Amino acid sequence: MQISDLAKLPYLVFADEQGNIYDHPYLRMAGAVGERIVSVDGACLIPLPEYSKLFFLPGCLPIGMDPETGRFVVLDSIEAGGKRFRPCAVAAFLEPGYVRTHLPAAEYSEKRYYLPMWSYTAVGFAEDGYLAAGFQIEYCERWDPRNYDDQQLLPAIEAFLSEVHDGPLVRHLVRCATDNHCFAAKNLFLRRWEAPLPVSRACNAACLGCLSAQPDGLFDASHDRLDFCPSKEEIVKIAVGHLEVAEDAIVSFGQGCEGEPLTEARLIAESVAEIRSVTNRGTINLNTNGSLPGAVETIAEAGLDSIRISLNSARSDFYRAYYRPRGYDFEDVVESIKIARKNGLYTMVNLLVFPGVSDQEEEIEALIGLIKETDLNFLHLKNLNIDPAYYLECMPSSGSEPVGMRKMTEILRSAHPNLQLGYFNQPVRKSGTGHEA
Ligand code: SF4
Structure with a gap:
């Protein structure tokens, strides 16, 4: 300048x-x-x-x-x-x-x-x-904070509890909607868009910035992790109720208030199969760390529509430094992305971006290679929530030059013109118009 x-x-x-x-x-x-x-x-x-x-x-x-x-x-x-x-x-x-x-x-x-x-x-x-x-990177009416006015929420929660359903998972989601101001939980009660289905208490990673568990005690987790396993009956009831009435309906396993949903793969697969035996409407989605390719395949075969797999980096050493995986490795995550595509899922990668790391030339090259290798559909660019000094201290050193976040998106777009870049989960089966896409 x-x-x-x-x-x-x-x-x-x-x-x-x-x-x-x-x-x-x-x-x-x-x-x-x-x-x-x-x-x-x-x-x-x-x-x-x-x-x-x-x-x-x-x-x-x-x-x-x-x-x-x-x-x-x-x-x-x-x-x-x-x-x-x-x-x-x-x-x-x-x-x-x-x-x-x-x-x-x-x-x-x-x-x-x-x-x-x-x-x-x-x-x-x-x-x-x-x-x-x-x-x-994306505007989406469904996630616009202007559409989350709490004056509508409290009566909607009361109506939901009395007319629709009450149970341990619903009670948990009431706290998510009112105490943590989770937009997805609010959507469940407002009976629209994307609603959450948290199910897992455990995780096989120890992310530096995990929202629901900070075992090192360096700072507080921002969410209380789910401390019970919901029943299949309650999961199916909530999901079917939402998918059948909500516009652009999505139900998503894998939320900030739980561990890794793949640790409850059998419960999820059985729930998905039962949901699909009742309704064909709306999108069933899984947000996951993608650690267990076999479990991804089982859930995909049960009727999952879309998957969002999170990564902080397409470089394995950067991935390991942030996720601290236990019993799996970066290659398993790549395999999960491929399996998702092979099974016809709308496949998204949730890239946790950080200026100066995500836009390094080496990272962009690795990312372009990953997109080519896996043929994924959609790349989320999500700002990584973490103390900047802590993240930089934990990442491997690299002499690779950052090109800037805007330039990084331009390079990705020109390398993969069919790849969608954005920020929000996408409904892949339409459900607001009386027909399914
Ligand atoms: S994969 Fe998710 S639940 Fe597990 S440690 Fe990372 S952020 Fe937390």
Whole structure:
């Protein structure tokens, strides 16, 4: 970027220890790509989407850029709001459907704790408001936060419990909808779109950023993991009830509040077969780590429609460093993707992306190879929710250059023009129009 353009960048934002946010009068925002502090290209800046959140990062000094020299400056003291203090960096969490391009520029060396699991994004302030580093990969009405007004939810839950069904799994999903604000759980009670079917208590991986279990105790899991196994009868009742009435209906095994659904493969396969013996409507989907190819095949044969397999990387050493798999390996996951395609499932990979790692040349090359080898249908680009410093500390070192997240998507599109890129699960059997596709 030319020095003359630097003054046009948004201003650095920072916070005090109480979380009051200020914009700097002179320094401009910077971003980070992996461990490298960089200026943020204007093409990567968007007005902060309305349903995003702002965070301040206690103990992390903000890094800004001097627009006259282009040099990066660690801001260790500032006067604002009538007081002098050590400032904290500020980050944004983007609304669903947006891919972040830059991490916040922050000095983490004094931090003595782990940040909770959110995807921290660079943000600055300009005349018209906050600007964040990212781009929209998909808009989907079904996941638009504007369509999740809780005023409709509570009466819908009451009606569901009295008119439709009550049971241990439904009670669990009431807590997911009301305490954890899970959109999928809300959809069950609102009788529309994608609804959840959590079933598993155990997992065969130990992901650094697992939402439902953090055995190392470095930070709190954000969700309580399911602590019972639902009955097949209740699973089928919930699923059939949803598939038969909901528009664009999907029921999904594999949720943030459970372990790995493939550990309950027989229960899922029997449930899927029974659901399909009653109704042909809607999509039955499985979100999974894809660790057990044989189990994927069994569930596919039972009548599954789509599968979403999560990965943080197409490079096996990066995969192992994040998933810490037990009793399986990266090659099994690749095999599961192939088996899913062979069995005619709509096959999605949920790629947990992180600027500076996911957009490295080596990663893109590996990803292009994986897509070619497996012929998958859809690639989700999901921002990885994790403390940036922790993730980078745990990943293998690589000298491969990052090309930028936008460029990465362009390269993927041109290498695989038929591959769909997006953010949300897709209904593959239509069910809102009275016929099935
Ligand atoms: S595969 Fe899912 S449930 Fe298992 S550790 Fe990873 S995030 Fe947690």
